[in-house]
Amino acid sequence: MVLKRKPDYGPNAFAYHFPSMPRAPRSTRRRSSLTKTVEDSQICAFELLATVAGKLLLERDTSSSSNATAGKNQLGYVKDANEQEQQDEVRIVGKDCFNQEKCRENHEYNEKDLSYDEVDKDMEQACRMSKPTLLDDDTKLVSCSDSSSLEKPSRKLYRGSPTSYGKLFNGRMHNEIKAQLEVEKETARHLVCEDMVRSCISEDQVDLCIKYPSIISSDTSADEPTCMDLPLNDSFFRRRNDVNLGCRDDDDEKFSGCNTHSTSVEAFRAKHCMKDRKIKKLLSSKYWKAAPKLQEFELCNTDGKLKHVYPKRKTSNQRERSHLDTPLKKRKLFDQSPVVSYDGGSSAESISNSPEKEKNEDNSGSANGVSSSVVGPQASSVTRDSHVKFQIKSFSIPEVFIELPETATINTLKKMVMEAVTSILENGLNVGVVLQGKKVRDDKKTLLQTGIACNENLDRLSFILEPNSSQVSQSIRHEDSPSSPPCDRHQLLSRCLVNPVSGTKTPDALQDSDPLVNSTEKLVESNHEASLSIHHEDSPPSPPYGGSQLVTRCPVNPDTITPDALRDSDPYVSSTEKHVESNHELVPACANTTLEPKTTHSKALVPILESAEVLAVVPMNQNTGRYVNQNSGRYELAQCRRSELAKRRIRRPFSVTEVEALVQAVEKLGTGRWRDVKICAFDNANHRTYVDLKDKWKTLVHTAQISPQQRRGEPVPQELLDRVLRAHAYWTQYQARQGKRQLGSSKIDYDAGM
DNA sequence: ATTAGGG
DNA sequence: CCCTAAT
Numbered sequence: 001m002v003l004k005r006k007p008d009y010g011p012n013a014f015a016y017h018f019p020s021m022p023r024a025p026r027s028t029r030r031r032s033s034l035t036k037t038v039e040d041s042q043i044c045a046f047e048l049l050a051t052v053a054g055k056l057l058l059e060r061d062t063s064s065s066s067n068a069t070a071g072k073n074q075l076g077y078v079k080d081a082n083e084q085e086q087q088d089e090v091r092i093v094g095k096d097c098f099n100q101e102k103c104r105e106n107h108e109y110n111e112k113d114l115s116y117d118e119v120d121k122d123m124e125q126a127c128r129m130s131k132p133t134l135l136d137d138d139t140k141l142v143s144c145s146d147s148s149s150l151e152k153p154s155r156k157l158y159r160g161s162p163t164s165y166g167k168l169f170n171g172r173m174h175n176e177i178k179a180q181l182e183v184e185k186e187t188a189r190h191l192v193c194e195d196m197v198r199s200c201i202s203e204d205q206v207d208l209c210i211k212y213p214s215i216i217s218s219d220t221s222a223d224e225p226t227c228m229d230l231p232l233n234d235s236f237f238r239r240r241n242d243v244n245l246g247c248r249d250d251d252d253e254k255f256s257g258c259n260t261h262s263t264s265v266e267a268f269r270a271k272h273c274m275k276d277r278k279i280k281k282l283l284s285s286k287y288w289k290a291a292p293k294l295q296e297f298e299l300c301n302t303d304g305k306l307k308h309v310y311p312k313r314k315t316s317n318q319r320e321r322s323h324l325d326t327p328l329k330k331r332k333l334f335d336q337s338p339v340v341s342y343d344g345g346s347s348a349e350s351i352s353n354s355p356e357k358e359k360n361e362d363n364s365g366s367a368n369g370v371s372s373s374v375v376g377p378q379a380s381s382v383t384r385d386s387h388v389k390f391q392i393k394s395f396s397i398p399e400v401f402i403e404l405p406e407t408a409t410i411n412t413l414k415k416m417v418m419e420a421v422t423s424i425l426e427n428g429l430n431v432g433v434v435l436q437g438k439k440v441r442d443d444k445k446t447l448l449q450t451g452i453a454c455n456e457n458l459d460r461l462s463f464i465l466e467p468n469s470s471q472v473s474q475s476i477r478h479e480d481s482p483s484s485p486p487c488d489r490h491q492l493l494s495r496c497l498v499n500p501v502s503g504t505k506t507p508d509a510l511q512d513s514d515p516l517v518n519s520t521e522k523l524v525e526s527n528h529e530a531s532l533s534i535h536h537e538d539s540p541p542s543p544p545y546g547g548s549q550l551v552t553r554c555p556v557n558p559d560t561i562t563p564d565a566l567r568d569s570d571p572y573v574s575s576t577e578k579h580v581e582s583n584h585e586l587v588p589a590c591a592n593t594t595l596e597p598k599t600t601h602s603k604a605l606v607p608i609l610e611s612a613e614v615l616a617v618v619p620m621n622q623n624t625g626r627y628v629n630q631n632s633g634r635y636e637l638a639q640c641r642r643s644e645l646a647k648r649r650i651r652r653p654f655s656v657t658e659v660e661a662l663v664q665a666v667e668k669l670g671t672g673r674w675r676d677v678k679i680c681a682f683d684n685a686n687h688r689t690y691v692d693l694k695d696k697w698k699t700l701v702h703t704a705q706i707s708p709q710q711r712r713g714e715p716v717p718q719e720l721l722d723r724v725l726r727a728h729a730y731w732t733q734y735q736a737r738q739g740k741r742q743l744g745s746s747k748i749d750y751d752a753g754m
Numbered sequence: 755a756t757t758a759g760g761g
Numbered sequence: 762c763c764c765t766a767a768t
Contacts, residue, residue: 649762675756690756695762698759 652687654696659716662693662700663723670731671697700724 654662665681674690674697682688703711704721 647763651762672757674758692762694757694759 649687653713656714656716656720658682658685658688659696659700659720662696663720663727665693666697666731667723667727670734671728672731672735697724697728701728704728 661681662677665677669676669680671694674694677693678688678690682693700716700721701724703716704724708715708718
């Protein structure tokens with residue numbers, strides 16, 4: 001079912017041995033993550049916050065004790081994810097890359113059989129010669145593996161988690177948290193958060209991006225684990241990871257974690273490390289609750305250097321992706337948007353620093369989620385005491401989209417904002433820990449074991465907050481708002497419901513899987529696509545909410561924070577973005593609004609990055625075009641926004657599996673025939689164009705030529721990089737010869753070694 | 755529509 | 762990834 005050979009290639013299939021594919025690397029998992037991610041992502045962001053708050057509160061009372069359960073659950077998911085990945089890989093591998101048409105095409109080199117040089121010598125002969133087809137065998141192998149298990153994982157994911165988690169969380173934890181919060185409200189008020197919030201609100205900033213500077217101070221407890229530890233350890237991570245990280249192996253596995261939410265509650269309790277009341281206060285503060293839909297939080301380093309704010313994933317669809325790629329660099333588009341509308345002012349320092357970075361990152365990164373830039377321990381987070389300090393400078397609230405009639409009053413607006421933020425918080429947030437671009441799966445591991453204790457690693461440590469999926473997507477509307485949910489919306493909703501996951505699904509996952517996906521999966525995909533397209537329309541203005549995630553990084557030294565570091569985090573970002581994308585693509589506008597029970601109010605969160613735009617736009621309809629149409633005058637805004645957002649495609653880092661497929665295809669087909677490569681190895685990956693493949697090859701060659709330390713993102717197995725270099729050298733030489741031939745005498749060619 | 759290459 | 766030029 002899986003293998004699709006193209007007739008053309010089939011015959012030519014070269015005997016290329018499939019590289020032993022480890023299991024599908026992370027990237028593959030994405031798919032599985034899709035389902036999860038959808039839910040998870042939506043759930044997470046705010047869950048995280050809520051949970052954190054709740055945990056903090058709970059911690060006091062109880063001692064930590066419940067990571068285990070979460071972990072167990074996760075494991076199960078992990079397996080699924082792995083399976084999927086494997087399957088994906090198989091599919092990819094299985095495809096033929098052959099082209100009979102041209103000698104060149106036929107020309108393959110088999111590493112085992114021939115060196116490239118040898119191949120050259122024999123090239124012409126080879127072209128003529130029909131090649132034995134190992135392909136069949138290969139394909140069989142592939143198919144077998146494929147058939148084994150793609151569907152299951154994905155389904156499980158879908159069913160599993162997201163929703164349930166959110167529910168549990170909301171129902172239980174939330175209540176608890178609330179209760180405690182109530183108690184602490186008074187005390188908490190003074191918290192920065194509140195101030196921040198207030199200021200923001202007072203400022204009339206529509207977008208709720210609020211940063212809370214020094215929420216957590218590393219100072220609080222040199223001795224004790226940092227606050228971050230709390231959240232990080234448990235379920236939060238997992239959830240977040242699961243959702244967001246579909247890409248990474250770790251992520252993939254983790255992503256399953258999303259399902260674990262039930263356990264997460266316990267985990268929360270377990271995580272009590274935190275002493276900082278600040279944090280607690282923040283969390284507990286009523287303001288937070290009030291905030292309806294925070295999607296992203298940004299954490300700033302206590303250092304005052306914002307390591308970077310992670311761009312929250314904006315909901316923005318396309319853009320986000322692109323941004324993710326080069327968080328720091330790009331985002332010209334996003335730059336426009338004042339990332340954080342509000343520093344929250346509470347901590348000028350951290351905030352001040354962060355803004356730019358944040359913006360950049362934001363652009364690239366998380367669309368919806370709450371992103372936090374956590375400042376880890378400053379230069380050396382590792383304390384002599386063998387304690388690792390983490391500082392979270394601030395949280396910024398992601399953008400919130402609110403629709404109100406022009407006649408609405410400021411008070412109404414404020415109320416709506418509060419509702420949105422509150423709802424977000426209520427749903428809870430998930431915290432994920434990402435180290436060096438990979439999710440930290442095992443919550444039980446110690447910082448030391450994980451390597452977080454190492455200064456070097458600290459700068460690569462990031463946290464992701466993900467709001468609960470359901471909430472995220474909602475958009476707020478004023479009762480009066482002209483745009484009342486149309487029938488369509490309901491329909492959309494229904495669709496979404498069909499696939500709970502869809503909301504959070506990442507397009508990536510879907511697409512990634514596409515190539516490999518078997519018929520059954522295809523069906524699923526089709527559903528997604530449908531939803532996606534819808535979503536897309538709606539979402540243009542607003543990023544996917546589901547994706548909202550919070551990313552925090554803790555660079556040890558500001559200096560150490562490099563683009564690379566950002567990139568390292570990218571995986572997450574990418575994941576988040578993916579979510580975002582998925583949301584856009586997959587989730588219909590309704591999706592945004594749907595998942596939530598409160599649908600009536602539909603509230604949507606917007607990533608900070610877009611905040612600027614949002615602000616301008618917010619008053620208008622951010623909702624998708626549909627709604628826009630309803631609201632006259634909004635359309636333009638939406639369009640503008642969309643144009644900006646839409647421009648860039650979502651960033652979708654190549655998974656190891658994809659790289660494998662690409663390498664294999666290039667080995668066979670050579671460079672310069674990207675269309676064929678595309679058809680051969682990525683025919684089903686609609687999101688990979690031949691240009692993408694060409695670009696990827698370029699980057700692979702570059703990657704292979706630089707030191708491993710300089711490489712970013714998901715590590716590509718050296719074995720593959722070696723193959724890249726060999727193939728590159730081979731085909732480069734080959735092309736050179738061809739050029740000579742054309743130019744000169746055959747003699748030259750011979751001289752050249754032909 | 756592809757390919758190649760710079761950004 | 763994007764954009765552009767050349768094909």
